[in-house]
Amino acid sequence: MTKTAKTAYKNPGTGAIEFARQHVEGLTIKEALPVIERLLKGKLHDPADKRIKRCAYCDYYYRDKTRPNNSKTCSRECKIAIDTLKRAKKRADAALLKPEKDRDIKKEMYTYYAYWLEYPYYISEHYMLRRAHNHERPFAPDKLAQIDAAKQRGYKRKGYARPTDGSDKVHVRGLRYKHSYGEVTTTQMERTEIDQYLIGKYGDKKLKMERWRAVQFAAVKSAYIG
Numbered sequence: 001m002t003k004t005a006k007t008a009y010k011n012p013g014t015g016a017i018e019f020a021r022q023h024v025e026g027l028t029i030k031e032a033l034p035v036i037e038r039l040l041k042g043k044l045h046d047p048a049d050k051r052i053k054r055c056a057y058c059d060y061y062y063r064d065k066t067r068p069n070n071s072k073t074c075s076r077e078c079k080i081a082i083d084t085l086k087r088a089k090k091r092a093d094a095a096l097l098k099p100e101k102d103r104d105i106k107k108e109m110y111t112y113y114a115y116w117l118e119y120p121y122y123i124s125e126h127y128m129l130r131r132a133h134n135h136e137r138p139f140a141p142d143k144l145a146q147i148d149a150a151k152q153r154g155y156k157r158k159g160y161a162r163p164t165d166g167s168d169k170v171h172v173r174g175l176r177y178k179h180s181y182g183e184v185t186t187t188q189m190e191r192t193e194i195d196q197y198l199i200g201k202y203g204d205k206k207l208k209m210e211r212w213r214a215v216q217f218a219a220v221k222s223a224y225i226g
């Protein structure tokens with residue numbers, strides 16, 4: 001629903017106040033109240049007086065002081081307010097009536113937020129929830145209870161990797177936790193078996209070379225490093 005003079009309560013503008021003051025000047029509050037009541041009902045002024053009108057914005061009676069008697073509002077503030085309102089309506093209409101070829105409907109349907117209306121709304125519920133998610137994240141009720149309880153215990157979350165359930169498990173991103181290993185078995189190989197395995201894997205020549213290197217390294221190491 002858009003704001004109109006009929007649907008929203010407004011304070012009287014200065015023109016309306018001035019008009020009312022003329023009728024109650026010098027009266028006590030008790031005396032003034034019934035006068036104001038009659039004034040608001042329009043029973044106090046001469047209906048033939050074309051200078052007395054209702055303000056188009058605040059909707060109270062006022063006296064038009066403009067020379068051509070063509071004002072629609074009681075005061076400057078009411079004029080500004082009603083112009084702002086008219087502009088907002090115009091903008092809303094223009095946005096709705098914009099030809100389809102000038103609009104990226106697909107994008108608009110997703111992000112559409114009618115912010116200029118009195119009751120703004122989103123067309124896309126998904127987009128609305130996504131926006132809300134930036135500020136408040138939903139959790140399952142039991143999770144919320146856990147978080148609340150932890151806070152009451154003085155628990156301060158140290159980092160995102162730390163769980164809120166009070167366990168000491170630290171989850172590290174990038175590591176997998178759900179695999180399982182079989183039992184570790186130990187075997188022992190004879191020297192000949194080891195030789196056979198290495199010759200099979202690297203060849204006789206390579207093995208001899210590596211063994212010579214190891215001996216050389218041991219000699220150098222004992223000479224220089226100790």
Ligand SMILES: [Zn+2]
Nearest residue numbers: 013055058078
């Ligand atoms: Zn007014």
